[in-house]
Amino acid sequence: MEGHRVKTAFELAMDKVAEMPKLNAEEIREELKKESFAKGEAIARNYLRSIHRKLDIHGQLSALDPQQKAFAQKSALKCLSQELSLTHPETNRHTLDGIAILNPDISAESALKQLNHIIDRFQKELTIAYAAIEKSEGGRLKREGISGSAVKPNLKTLSVWLTKKAEVAATHTGKLYELQQTLLPD
Numbered sequence: 001m002e003g004h005r006v007k008t009a010f011e012l013a014m015d016k017v018a019e020m021p022k023l024n025a026e027e028i029r030e031e032l033k034k035e036s037f038a039k040g041e042a043i044a045r046n047y048l049r050s051i052h053r054k055l056d057i058h059g060q061l062s063a064l065d066p067q068q069k070a071f072a073q074k075s076a077l078k079c080l081s082q083e084l085s086l087t088h089p090e091t092n093r094h095t096l097d098g099i100a101i102l103n104p105d106i107s108a109e110s111a112l113k114q115l116n117h118i119i120d121r122f123q124k125e126l127t128i129a130y131a132a133i134e135k136s137e138g139g140r141l142k143r144e145g146i147s148g149s150a151v152k153p154n155l156k157t158l159s160v161w162l163t164k165k166a167e168v169a170a171t172h173t174g175k176l177y178e179l180q181q182t183l184l185p186d
Contacts, residue, residue, distance in 0.1 A: 037071055043057060
């Protein structure tokens with residue numbers, strides 16, 4: 001045992017790294033691509049959190065290696081477009097501004113108009129469906145002998161309403177998805 005010393009954790013880790021097979025060019029490219037996508041998503045998330053101050057997306061992308069920049073930009077655009085929402089429209093303008101910064105072929109104003117049209121139709125359809133089901137349920141309650149000016153059916157937990165709401169949301173989510181795809185470069 002004389003002359004043997006215990007290796008540190010760092011030395012053991014380095015020994016394991018030395019035993020690992022070397023990556024070929026394609027594997028290195030894939031790792032670079034994964035890292036770039038993660039950086040692009042981080043840039044987008046950072047932008048989304050900075051709604052009350054202007055964030056220099058181009059500056060953050062410029063700091064990346066030229067090979068990473070294209071992948072990161074694509075990832076950031078995808079992340080931002082996925083944040084567009086039918087039910088939380090208060091952040092859509094900020095998100096579209098970020099998309100327009102990353103994709104100069106996009107007009108934030110035009111995209112916002114299209115998105116607001118989808119949201120308006122979604123809200124109108126929900127309102128109409130809610131009123132129809134509320135009337136139907138009110139009639140059902142009245143037939144059961146439950147009536148009066150204070151009686152309002154609670155649709156929030158009613159399966160008929162939840163099903164209809166999901167159907168309406170699915171239709172308009174499909175339209176939102178189509179819009180999101182137009183915001184991404186080919």
